[in-house]
Amino acid sequence: MKKYQSITNKIYPAALICAIIIIWHIATQTGWIPEFMLPSPISVVEAFVKGFPVLMEHSAITLSEAFIGLGISIVLGFIIALLMDRFNVLYKMLHPVLVVTQTIPTVAIAPLLVLWFGYNMEPKIVLIVMVCFFPITVSLLSGFKSSDIDAINLVRAMGAKKHHVYRYIKIPNAMPGFFSGLRISVSYSVVGAVIAEWLGGTAGLGVYMIRVKKSYAFDKMFAVIILIVIVSLLLMKLVDVVEKRIMPWKRIENDRVANVE
Numbered sequence: 001m002k003k004y005q006s007i008t009n010k011i012y013p014a015a016l017i018c019a020i021i022i023i024w025h026i027a028t029q030t031g032w033i034p035e036f037m038l039p040s041p042i043s044v045v046e047a048f049v050k051g052f053p054v055l056m057e058h059s060a061i062t063l064s065e066a067f068i069g070l071g072i073s074i075v076l077g078f079i080i081a082l083l084m085d086r087f088n089v090l091y092k093m094l095h096p097v098l099v100v101t102q103t104i105p106t107v108a109i110a111p112l113l114v115l116w117f118g119y120n121m122e123p124k125i126v127l128i129v130m131v132c133f134f135p136i137t138v139s140l141l142s143g144f145k146s147s148d149i150d151a152i153n154l155v156r157a158m159g160a161k162k163h164h165v166y167r168y169i170k171i172p173n174a175m176p177g178f179f180s181g182l183r184i185s186v187s188y189s190v191v192g193a194v195i196a197e198w199l200g201g202t203a204g205l206g207v208y209m210i211r212v213k214k215s216y217a218f219d220k221m222f223a224v225i226i227l228i229v230i231v232s233l234l235l236m237k238l239v240d241v242v243e244k245r246i247m248p249w250k251r252i253e254n255d256r257v258a259n260v261e
Contacts (some may be wrong), residue, residue, distance in 0.1 A: 047220045048227070058205045059205055061203045061205075062206070063190070066192070067189075067192045069127075069132060074203055076129065077137040078140060082144075082145060084141055087088060106131060107195065127192050128197070132185040137181075139180055140177065142174075143174025148168045183236050186232070187236060198201070
């Protein structure tokens with residue numbers, strides 16, 4: 001029953017995607033939308049297949065930037081969340097600043113980062129950290145703050161130190177929120193890298209998109225977009241796999257809920 005329900009849940013989005021592709025193909029083939037404005041799905045697939053080696057070469061650079069920036073964001077998010085949870089003064093000082101950082105348009109700040117750090121990998125990584133560390137920090141902090149106070153008092157009464165409270169109570173409680181924030185940050189990391197490459201760089205998917213746009217090769221632009229979507233979905237799926245490994249109890253709870261339903 002569970003396997004049947006899982007298959008049915010995947011059919012609906014697949015059917016919607018197929019319907020969109022069919023409408024897209026009909027619109028371009030009938031001339032309702034000129035192909036120089038919107039290339040047909042077949043042209044996009046052909047551009048993807050023909051340009052696959054070049055796409056892989058540029059995607060390797062973009063993913064390197066994304067992974068480095070995401071790794072720094074995770075470490076920075078944990079440190080800031082721990083400090084803000086441990087010291088209330090830091091929470092009052094940093095929380096408004098964190099919110100303000102998310103109101104800064106990435107397109108506006110990227111040229112300044114290029115000016116300050118040059119055209120190498122550094123400005124891209126800084127921009128990725130700026131867009132990725134906020135969801136991770138906020139989700140972790142929310143998990144720390146929402147920990148069961150009775151459980152904390154119990155382990156303290158048993159002689160637990162502060163690091164024991166975090167190890168056995170607060171960090172496990174924050175893990176579901178952390179992985180939710182990580183899913184968002186994973187997709188942000190790739191998109192952030194591409195945006196940074198748009199505004200300054202020598203290689204990467206963003207730079208490749210600018211080049212094919214200037215030559216009006218919109219089928220190649222769509223091929224890059226499809227690749228970015230595929231990579232983002234694969235990375236989000238990877239987060240799900242890691243979450244199940246680190247939090248096996250959540251999988252057991254989901255199985256129980258599914259069996260009850």
